[in-house]
Amino acid sequence: MQPSGRVTIGDVARTAGVSVATVSKVINGRYGVAAATFSRVQEVIDDLGYESSLVARSLRSHRTNVIGILVAEFEPFSTEILKGTSAAIAGTGYELLAYSGGGRPGGNVGWERRYLSRLSGTLIDGAILVTPTVVDADSNIPVVAIDPHTGPTGLPTVDSDNLTGAILAVEHLLRLGHRRIGFLSGRPDLESSRLREQGYRTALEAAGIPLDPTLVRLGGYRVESALGPATELLNLEQRPTAIFAANDLSAISTMRAAAALGLSVPEDLSVIGFDNVPESALTQPPLTTISQPIQEMGSRGIDLLIGLMNGTVDPGTHVRLPTALVDRGSCRAI
Amino acid sequence: MQPSGRVTIGDVARTAGVSVATVSKVINGRYGVAAATFSRVQEVIDDLGYESSLVARSLRSHRTNVIGILVAEFEPFSTEILKGTSAAIAGTGYELLAYSGGGRPGGNVGWERRYLSRLSGTLIDGAILVTPTVVDADSNIPVVAIDPHTGPTGLPTVDSDNLTGAILAVEHLLRLGHRRIGFLSGRPDLESSRLREQGYRTALEAAGIPLDPTLVRLGGYRVESALGPATELLNLEQRPTAIFAANDLSAISTMRAAAALGLSVPEDLSVIGFDNVPESALTQPPLTTISQPIQEMGSRGIDLLIGLMNGTVDPGTHVRLPTALVDRGSCRAI
DNA sequence: CTGTTAGCGCCTTCAG
DNA sequence: CTGAAGGCGCTAACAG
Numbered sequence: 001m002q003p004s005g006r007v008t009i010g011d012v013a014r015t016a017g018v019s020v021a022t023v024s025k026v027i028n029g030r031y032g033v034a035a036a037t038f039s040r041v042q043e044v045i046d047d048l049g050y051e052s053s054l055v056a057r058s059l060r061s062h063r064t065n066v067i068g069i070l071v072a073e074f075e076p077f078s079t080e081i082l083k084g085t086s087a088a089i090a091g092t093g094y095e096l097l098a099y100s101g102g103g104r105p106g107g108n109v110g111w112e113r114r115y116l117s118r119l120s121g122t123l124i125d126g127a128i129l130v131t132p133t134v135v136d137a138d139s140n141i142p143v144v145a146i147d148p149h150t151g152p153t154g155l156p157t158v159d160s161d162n163l164t165g166a167i168l169a170v171e172h173l174l175r176l177g178h179r180r181i182g183f184l185s186g187r188p189d190l191e192s193s194r195l196r197e198q199g200y201r202t203a204l205e206a207a208g209i210p211l212d213p214t215l216v217r218l219g220g221y222r223v224e225s226a227l228g229p230a231t232e233l234l235n236l237e238q239r240p241t242a243i244f245a246a247n248d249l250s251a252i253s254t255m256r257a258a259a260a261l262g263l264s265v266p267e268d269l270s271v272i273g274f275d276n277v278p279e280s281a282l283t284q285p286p287l288t289t290i291s292q293p294i295q296e297m298g299s300r301g302i303d304l305l306i307g308l309m310n311g312t313v314d315p316g317t318h319v320r321l322p323t324a325l326v327d328r329g330s331c332r333a334i
Numbered sequence: 335m336q337p338s339g340r341v342t343i344g345d346v347a348r349t350a351g352v353s354v355a356t357v358s359k360v361i362n363g364r365y366g367v368a369a370a371t372f373s374r375v376q377e378v379i380d381d382l383g384y385e386s387s388l389v390a391r392s393l394r395s396h397r398t399n400v401i402g403i404l405v406a407e408f409e410p411f412s413t414e415i416l417k418g419t420s421a422a423i424a425g426t427g428y429e430l431l432a433y434s435g436g437g438r439p440g441g442n443v444g445w446e447r448r449y450l451s452r453l454s455g456t457l458i459d460g461a462i463l464v465t466p467t468v469v470d471a472d473s474n475i476p477v478v479a480i481d482p483h484t485g486p487t488g489l490p491t492v493d494s495d496n497l498t499g500a501i502l503a504v505e506h507l508l509r510l511g512h513r514r515i516g517f518l519s520g521r522p523d524l525e526s527s528r529l530r531e532q533g534y535r536t537a538l539e540a541a542g543i544p545l546d547p548t549l550v551r552l553g554g555y556r557v558e559s560a561l562g563p564a565t566e567l568l569n570l571e572q573r574p575t576a577i578f579a580a581n582d583l584s585a586i587s588t589m590r591a592a593a594a595l596g597l598s599v600p601e602d603l604s605v606i607g608f609d610n611v612p613e614s615a616l617t618q619p620p621l622t623t624i625s626q627p628i629q630e631m632g633s634r635g636i637d638l639l640i641g642l643m644n645g646t647v648d649p650g651t652h653v654r655l656p657t658a659l660v661d662r663g664s665c666r667a668i
Numbered sequence: 669c670t671g672t673t674a675g676c677g678c679c680t681t682c683a684g
Numbered sequence: 685c686t687g688a689a690g691g692c693g694c695t696a697a698c699a700g
């Protein structure tokens with residue numbers, strides 16, 4: 001290891017006594033290098049532990065074999081997606097680069113465009129946007145959206161059947177005899193959230209139960225933001241006997257709120273969530289929820305993206321995966 | 335949006351009628367730009383939706399405010415680490431870039447050095463290596479290792495108390511009356527694995543139970559690799575009444591192997607794992623295990639790395655977090 | 669076969 | 685206060 005810093009192609013060239021161009025050829029297995037030179041350079045490379053800089057290479061060649069997964073934050077949902085993409089990437093020759101900004105969760109709308117702009121054109125050959133809010137179809141690299149937060153768009157998407165899932169959840173509660181069912185919504189600007197709320201309304205209506213607006217609160221999909229509204233719901237004069245939370249994180253908050261108020265689940269309150277993130281099984285009692293096949297959504301996203309890059313997938317492709325009831329311990333019949 | 339491709343600093347300059355240097359100054363908030371020019375350029379930037387390319391910028395300035403998390407694969411353990419880093423990064427001004435190669439899990443030893451070399455010096459200002467096997471202390475950027483697979487090294491590390499954890503696991507089994515306790519080990523080349531096996535031996539010895547080598551098998555830490563050895567253990571003439579698996583994934587495999595053989599857990603077999611990944615609560619029955627504070631390990635890693643970059647943390651710092659028994663449903667007294 | 673010459677998009681002197 | 689020139693590490697022509 002001669003130069004203490006990073007070893008560059010120049011160091012290799014100097015040590016081997018050839019030009020950088022020759023080293024580049026060796027690295028990329030190009031023809032036009034004498035066998036003797038080839039092996040000598042190769043030896044120096046191994047010796048120095050040289051590895052070409054992804055950055056410099058990509059700047060020049062505009063091809064990296066790296067797929068970007070852009071997420072707002074590493075939380076239970078996005079990391080499940082990551083697991084799915086990781087499984088699907090094996091053997092494709094691509095590598096994965098998951099990018100996430102710092103804090104400002106929720107606050108920095110438009111993160112997806114920012115990140116895409118920062119990474120695309122050079123670093124990554126294609127991107128998967130996880131739960132993006134705004135999606136411009138115009139980007140210079142192929143892009144796939146997973147669970148986009150707006151309606152149908154120009155780019156391929158993967159999502160799950162939120163509407164049916166929500167109906168499933170409420171029907172389950174109805175079947176158990178519940179009539180006063182609270183709803184902790186997500187965020188009105190998000191498509192999944194709207195569909196889940198619509199499912200709630202639809203299922204109630206089908207059962208002939210009039211909607212009581214006081215039973216609907218904005219939970220915001222996050223642990224902290226849901227705590228307050230959940231507490232309000234539980235402090236209602238006519239407390240709901242069951243709460244359908246728009247995602248597992250807010251369901252977990254609901255259980256915490258209940259515990260804080262001395263209510264036990266499911267004896268005093270039934271709770272059902274949505275997503276089936278692994279964390280949902282960690283609650284006490286384990287959470288009954290609606291599962292989305294999150295990891296599969298991730299792997300399908302990879303399939304779509306690679307297909308898109310190969311030109312074998314139509315940009316108008318939309319994949320919708322089924323949701324299902326996962327009956328654990330947080331609901332009971334009354 | 336004029337040019338259909340990516341908008342570069344040149345596009346902004348042309349549109350605003352100034353030179354690229356001026357645009358650069360505006361972006362980086364440098365002095366020496368007239369207020370009028372400044373706001374005009376700023377307007378064009380917003381208008382065009384320009385965002386500087388991380389690649390080009392980093393190549394030149396060698397500073398990106400991006401921290402790299404290098405992992406072999408996105409699986410339950412590494413994604414928990416990711417969650418911890420994501421939480422810790424908020425408000426620091428840094429962004430996160432998690433990099434993972436394609437397939438070849440386990441097979442491609444030395445991935446950490448390869449990735450580090452590809453990304454460092456340019457793309458990332460510092461790196462966290464998750465469960466690396468080889469760790470050269472010499473790198474041109476600050477590096478922290480989480481749960482390194484070799485003994486103490488020259489760089490700051492975060493790990494958890496594997497030895498005590500393993501002893502805890504076996505003592506729990508002993509307390510329940512088990513005497514024939516099988517052990518599904520990890521990989522002999524990994525430090526954590528060695529310590530967990532040592533804990534197994536130590537606890538047995540302390541209880542005056544001689545070690546039976548036929549009860550120890552190599553599980554390899556992965557779902558697939560553990561299935562065979564677990565089945566062997568269960569097919570033994572003198573079947574163990576309990577199995578301590580070196581991590582949760584192999585414990586999950588053990589439960590599958592038991593189910594395939596018609597044995598029920600915990601009635602016919604007690605199983606205890608290690609790690610407490612969220613998935614461990616998803617098994618039927620939920621897995622009793624030893625918890626490592628994985629997310630905290632991630633956030634401590636970030637703290638250490640940032641400290642290292644600021645020069646406020648000594649490179650010889652080693653943080654060891656406690657392990658604890660999480661008693662769920664997969665063990666019973668005999 | 670090998671070296672030289674241009675840039676990729678950006679930032680940083682250094683003159684004007 | 686602004687523009688022109690150089691270079692970060694690398695690859696793709698094109699000469700030699």
